[in-house]
Amino acid sequence: MNMASDLLQFLDRGGWVLWMIFLLCTVLLSLLAERVWFFGHYTQHLKKTINRWKNRQDRNSQDAQMIRTSWLAQEQQNLQTNFHIIRTLIMICPLAGLLGTVTGMIELFSQMGQSGLPESDQLLAGLTRICLPTLAGLATAVTGLWLFTLCQNAAQKRLQTLSRGLAQ
Template sequence: MIYLIGLWESVREFIATGGDVLYFVAAALFLMWMLMIERYWYLKTVFPKVKKTIIRNWDDRTDTTSWYAHRIRETWISQASDDLDARMLIIRTLVAMCPLIGLLGTVTGMITVFETMATQGTSNARLMAAGISMATIPTMAGMVAALSGLFISSRLEAKVKMAKEGLVDSLPHH
């Protein structure tokens, strides 16, 4: 319990040092990771059942060679592909947004530095350092969030692509 309290205090100090923009970075990071976890869960648990059902339905068909049968096959593949691609665009967008949110923190931190310089002059280095921290910490946080999301989302996209190709290969058309 003491460890959690210490961890919470560290996070609060980090956010106080980096400014309120870190809440937006944290929200984007949380949403991005929840969506990536959901996509992994879908790929590992739901999609295999969907694939098995599609393959069984295709194998149960007596006609797999006609134009109509090929349209049915394409429709099933298209629907499964759409389900696999669901939320991938949102994940990519959140990955791209994290550094931009961090840059917003940079701008607001630099505004704080300039306000300090305008009101206190350049002699108070301690006040200027607080603004510089508010400028650099959100940038770092946004970059770290984007890098973690970029790595995982790339692997996720590769798994989605392999799942699509596996489905297409499992439905032979004669």
């Protein structure tokens, strides 16, 4: 319970933009987790597809090659499901962090314009509101990019395995 209240305090310190980044991060990590789960269970499907191909009597005709090409295209699409959404979220995160920086600076300068130089704890709170969204946006993007690269490599490896299996 204490951890949840700490998270809420952290998010509140960064302002509404940090909440938005938290939501982006949650969606991004959920999509990546789904892909990791899918790849973990894909091996069974891969074996079945290769066995289905090997059990075909006709593997050399033009029709058979069209079927092979169709299967490969369908599996490539299955392996890369949601990749475009994941890529987009990764690109949005640093921009959202920058938005937090700009809105935090506007708020801090607005307060300074109305009441003069703030007290040190007010200044620290303002600087926190400026820096936290930037940090969160960049950290989310870097983590997402790293995990996405792992997913891309896993998809490519499985597609190559399938391609070799269907070539025989």
